[in-house]
Amino acid sequence: MKYNIRRWNPILISIPDIGIGMMWGSLGNVVAFFGYTFTNSAADIAKIYSLAAIVGVFTQVIVGVLSDKTQHKWGKRSPWLVFGMVGAALSVCLWPLAHSFTVFLIMTGVTCTLVNVAQCAYYTMVMEVVDADQVGYSNTLARTTSTVGGLCMGGLAGFLWNAQHPEMTFFAMAALMALSTVLIVPAILKERPENYTKSEPYRLSFDFLTNKEVMKLFIITFLFFAARTGTGQMATSLFVKNYHFSEHVVGRFAVFESSASLLFGFTAFKLIDVFNRKHIFAFSAIGLCLANVYLVFFLHEGASPWILYAWTLACGLFFIGGNICMYTVLSMVVPKSKLGEYMGLLNLFIALPQFIFSNVYGHIIDAGHATWVLPTVISCYFIAFLFTLTMKLKGPKELALEIKHD
DSSP states (O other), rough: HHHHHHHHHHHHHTHHHHHHHHHHHHHHTHHHHHTTTTOOOHHHHHHHHHHHHHHHHHHHHHHHHHHHTTTTTTOOOOOHHHHHHHHHHHHHHGGGGOSSHHHHHHHHHHHHHHHHHHHHHHHHHHSSSSGGGGHHHHHHHHHHHHHHHHHHHHHIIIIIIOTTTTHHHHHHHHHHHHHHHTTTTTTTTOOOGGGOOOOOOOOOOGGGGOOHHHHHHHHHHHHHHHHHHHHTTTHHHITTTOOOHHHHHHHHHHHHHHHHHHHHHHHHHHHHHHHHHHHHHHHHHHHOOOOHHHHHHHHOTOOOOHHHHHHHHHHHHHHHHHHHHHHHHHHHOOOOHHHHHHHHHHHHHHHHHHHHHHHHHHHHHHHTOGGGGHHHHHHHHHHHOOOOOOTOOOHHHHHHHHHHHH
């Protein structure tokens, strides 16, 4: 009986990521929708995204250390995950009480901090409640359910959102965030102390600066998220405020993008095992570049929403391919003894461009130069494509031989 329960663990542990995915999915739609009820400045809205990015860098490092030392009847990670997500859900319920943009900014900052508390513990827990041969499967499922969370958020933003009664959307969002966690952890899924990861003292090191392939990966990652910030987090500022599409149109972006990501996710692990990661990475970068070139030619005020939906679908397919490659390539080019350290650095190169470029795009849009956003996005993806071509990565046959030799 115990064996059968453990077989279900990868599926069970993936469910809480629905709530986490919902929160991050909301930044590009309902968070911006509600923020614009207090301000007309894209730069103000960008402050929400930059705050969300920067709190993630510090919160996850701190919680990672604290959870390693936690002693609770539920285990090390479960308390942080449960209290973080329940606290975040309760804070979302309070959003309608905001009476100014400053108050709303503080509220979303608190929510993002609590979600990061939960997320840090969750990412570690994913690998600790399953058998060793289920870790890859569990991570794949977790990424898929996170996309399901984004899909749910797109449904709420695209069909339920009502600016006169935002509490309807926020309460529904909060309920899904909390229930996707508390119904699983610790109600059904228990931690397994024998699988706890051993923490080692962190030592500041700049060894990564001398590793050419690692630096290329970090630069590509930075460029990917610098570009994505312009059309993801800033979607409401760009498409609603400047091209005058409805909030519901932009809200449905998440539905199309998440559907594309799910479609790719079901085959991603097979594709990555068949093709060289470099080729998938390059294909993703140039695909994103061309998708945004298409948008430059066909986007104009009064254009059919299906032009945007087709673009979103394409971006969802290409971006998930590149995102998966970031993590798989990292494991190929860093010392195995320092994977955790380099994973933290990769997170820095994901958060930093969102912090910087959300503010850059916000000021560009406020200055009346919204048409500069897409060319900037295209340039970032194209430079990322050029960097991927210079990478030197082993192909699937070489990796198979290496594993066999080990």
